[in-house]
Amino acid sequence: MDNSTGASQHRLFDFLIGDNINKLPENFLQYKKEDTWLHYPPTQFKENVFSLANSLLVKGINGNGSTVEERSKVGLICFSSPDWLLIDLAVQVTGAVLVPLYPNISKTELVAIFNEAALEVCFVEDMELYNQLDSIKQDLPKLKEIYVINTSEALLSWKQLILPFSKTIYENVLTYANKVDETDVCTIIYTSGTTGTPKGVMLSHKNIYSNMEAVSSEVFEHLILDKKQALSFLPLNHVYEKMALYVYIYNGFTISFAENVGKVVENLQEVKPYMFCAVPRLLEKVYEKIISVGEAQRGFKRNIFFWAVKLANRFEFNQKLSISYKLQLRLADILIYKKWRDALGGNVKAIIMGGGACQQRLIRVFGAAGINVVEGYGLTETSPILAFNRVNDIQPGTVGMPLKSVEIKFLEDGEICCKGDNVMQGYFKRPEETQKVLKDGWFCTGDIGEMINSKYLKITDRKKQMFKTSGGKYVVPQPIENKMKESFLIEQIMVVGEGQKFVSALIVPNFSGLADWCRKHGVLYKGKESALKSEKIRALYKSIIDRYNPLFNHVEQIKKFVLLPEEWTVDKGELTPSMKIKRKVILKNHENDIAQLYGLE
Known part of the structure; x- marks a missing residue:
């Protein structure tokens, strides 16, 4: 059969036409049907x-x-x-x-x-x-x-x-x-619309292929895995997991597909993958589950568990560890950390993190347990990867080094702009919208950032999410929200205060964690509604805010807050399908709560 395709073409399907398909493992795609794992x-x-x-x-x-x-x-x-x-x-x-x-x-x-x-x-x-x-x-x-x-x-x-x-x-x-042709559009992916109506992002074969190749050569080359096995469970219509899938195939992985999100933990135990992609909230829930197990322990076992957690919180990447600390890590690994890995199947060496900022504490804790949480950054419009932490060079608090195939520059207000073969063709049927973000080949991301040590990219916030108080001071909500969510008692939080004298917050408690806290502190817990009326519980959340407020300047500190009884969800239109909060929707849905915070009712 004639396999002629033109050597200069870079198209996603070329591996199917040529001989590369024969290099894939016989079980390169696995799925579960009627309680049995089958392969393709x-x-x-x-x-x-x-x-x-x-x-x-x-x-x-x-x-x-x-x-x-x-x-x-x-x-x-x-x-x-x-x-x-x-x-x-x-x-x-x-x-x-x-x-x-x-x-x-x-x-x-x-x-x-x-x-x-x-x-x-x-x-x-x-x-x-x-x-x-x-x-x-x-x-x-x-x-x-x-x-x-x-x-x-x-x-x-x-x-x-x-x-x-x-x-x-x-x-x-x-x-x-x-x-x-490699420049032909192969897919139109509609953005999830955190800031407005979804727009169709046009990505060509070359856009995606160039990104796949760059990630493979710069990021995956540092992954040392006993077996090339991955579990896939995030939505494939999101460019993040879609790119991951292409990279897995390009590098000859066996890819197992989870039955559904509710079966991920079970499927991890069955498949025992060496890596997978996740979003921050999933990792937060895993950590909360780990802590709840520790909280349930008594006496010596409980002391050992939280000693190991404190030890993990001190973990630093890319630094020479003392002999004493190494010995303690080894002991903690035998007693505690191995159980954490077993909960994820036992073999996981790397979790690729995207879709939002990951707490630095979690990156350190899992890193100490031998699981590298590798955070990256990108957008649908950039196919998506712009920057990535490397497994051998993880810098918590940053999204790592930009890919070599990508140019990065900053505008005067700190907005990140990029140029490269991975930048989209434009928005489908939206020439005016395209012109707003594509200028002389540079894509303006709408994200604010900076370079750390002239090497690592750090994202501070979305440009459109910044707001100004009545005193004319700018507030960047995301770092405040990320820090507050380090408390396991906070499920969701959104900082508000545009045009107001001070900053406030809408907080959705982690009610299962709150119920545990109440039992341990002798506070009667009769359910969500009654809990939120309790002065002791309000005092608890004030103490959490007071603990983190000093980390921010005066204008950024949360002065008031309201506790909400229900989580924000995708079904109610408050979250995007990739679990990012839709600020405008939440602001509208909670107009009365916000009015009460500022005495405007």
Whole structure:
């Protein structure tokens, strides 16, 4: 078979066409079905990609057209699985454009995105999503067909598109694949919209391939793993996990897909991966669980546990440790830290952290236990990685060194700008929005930062999240919030005070932790509502704020706060699907609470 693709092309699907597919492990994709872990052999995977691509081409789904607007668009609303990757690559080889969406996207956003992108075909996870989409099909005039991945209804199943592989199918698809240029847009990823309406970020094959190559050569080269095994459980329609998946494949990993987020802990025990990607909140919950186990101990065992925690809090990277400290670490590892690793499967050496700032304390604690928490930074618009801590050079409080393939500069107000092959083509059908952030090849991130020791990038806040008090002083909320969340009694927090005399905070307590505290301190706990009325509990949270306030200048210190009974959630529109808070929504939802804080009611 002719595998000619043009040596200068850098496209994500090239490993499928050439011989590289044969270098992947036989179990390179693993998934669980009916309590049994199954694997997807590379050859079978390739044949199914080409077969699906051929069926799409027969239906007129292709990359014909001189502009991205003219090319076919395919929607994908599916949880992370081998099927997600198969559909992704099948669409790529046709030259069409994939538009992946979160399964829990709101109806309003779904209709807006489908019509803006003019989606013709959409693949959905199950019949529930099919019924949701079918119920609003009259509002989606461009949508022709919906296929269901997990269904027993043959007429709706996507399996009808995966015909037996043949040389004819291969050659037909290859004809279209060879027409795809590395500068062609391969996906449009809609941002999760923390600051407004979601925008479609256009990423080309070259954008993503260049980032995949850079991360592989600069970050993964330092990873020393007994086995190349990873667990995937974050949403693949987010560019963070999507890039991770490509990097795993590029480096010959076995990738196991978790059944769902609720089964991650169980799947960690079964798969025993050596690394995985996570968001800060997940690591915070793991740590809270660890501490709750320690709190339940009594006597000598409890003392040993918290001795080990204090020891871990003192851990420093890239510094020569004293013999005494090393011996204590070794003892703590035998008695305590090994149990922490066992809770994550026993083999984890690295957790790649993204989607938000990670507490420095957690990075040190897990580092002491032999688990490297590797924090990086990037945006959907940058494919995404701009900077990364290296396993052999972790600097807590920073996002590490910029990739060599990326140029970084700072504007006068501290805004980070970048340039490189990974920078997006622009926002789909939003030329004015594109011009606001892309200037002479430089992408303006909207993040404020600085370089530490002329080497490590540190993010201080989102430019749009900064606010000014009535005294004209600027306040950067994120560092304050991150520090306050180091208390295990705080589940969520948002700093407020724009245009006001002082800074206040909306706080959602960690109610399970609060219940434990009440039991230990003889405070009656009858539930959320009654707890929040307790003067002792208010005093507790005031003491937490008083403990951290001195770390910030006077204008940044929290003077008042309100405790809230319910968590902010994605379903209520207060969090993005990647768990970032939507400040404008929360401000609106809690107008009365904020008014009371400032005596404006």
